[in-house]
Amino acid sequence: MRRRLVPAAAAAALLALLLAGCSAGSSGSEAPMMEPGQQAPQVEGEDAAGGTAADGAKLAERSVITTGWVSITVDDPVDGAQRAVDLAEARGGRVDSRSETPGTDAQPPSASLTLRIPSDDLDPFLAELRELGTVNSVSMNASDVTQQRNDLEGRIDALTASTDRLQQLLSEATTIADLIAIESELTTRQAELDSLTQQRDALVDQVDYSTITVDLVTEAVAPDPQPDDFWSGLAAGWNALIGFATWLGIAVGVLLPWALAALVVGAIVLVIVLVATRSRRQKPPAPGPTPGASDPAAPPVPPASDAASQPPHERTPQA
Structure with missing residues (x-):
């Protein structure tokens, strides 16, 4: 049992020595030991918050x-x-x-x-x-379009690097198939890069130049101030009433010709209906059957006997 523990202890000691050497080799890149209360020296281009000056400028630029x-x-x-x-x-x-x-x-x-x-x-x-x-x-x-602009900038940078890499591969291609494939992919990437560049430029123009719409009017069309007391409210109400009466008069003037035309058409239609009704009432009744005339639909009458048909003075008495 003791023989097995000796090699294990030797291996553990060797591993500890190797770790100590690695830590000693990496201590050259670590910060030196500081006395209590001493501040760590700042790296050039780094601010007190731990970020670089470029990052601070990017955050400040909106x-x-x-x-x-x-x-x-x-x-x-x-x-x-x-x-x-x-x-x-x-x-x-x-x-x-x-x-x-x-x-x-x-x-x-x-x-x-x-x-x-x-x-x-x-x-x-x-x-x-x-x-x-x-x-x-x-x-x-x-x-605020800061995020949108940063996204466009990042995509443009990635596509620019990809396009440069494809151009390098195009110059190193040795077969026609490789040339065709690289040129097709390069065309697609370049078109996408141009589209993103135009979007970025339009966005930058909107950021750099504010858009102001200016409407210039005269007193005749300027908005009236809102009433702030009883008399101004009374004046505003009276003006509104006058305006409504004026508008109503205009509406009546516009609708009056149409109303007269509709009245004339209605009168003509009414006269036609009355004339048609009167002519229908004065129409004579249909002629009935004449007296003594036989009805064609009636059953035939059998002929009378000769004696019955003779006059009374010519009849001979029968035994």
């Missing part, structure tokens, strides 16, 4: 798409639209759409713009835009 709508009352919407365009171009922006309607007898003038403003200059641009006239309403919306 991708946000900002859209907004502004309604402004001005004296001349066409001139106000040109001033808004000048303000946008001065900030490095651009005009995506522009619509202007000059004033006529039927409708007041108005203008509508869709402007793309650099996101960093959005607040100063809005402050300058408020000086064009009286701001009726402002609506802003922000959407």
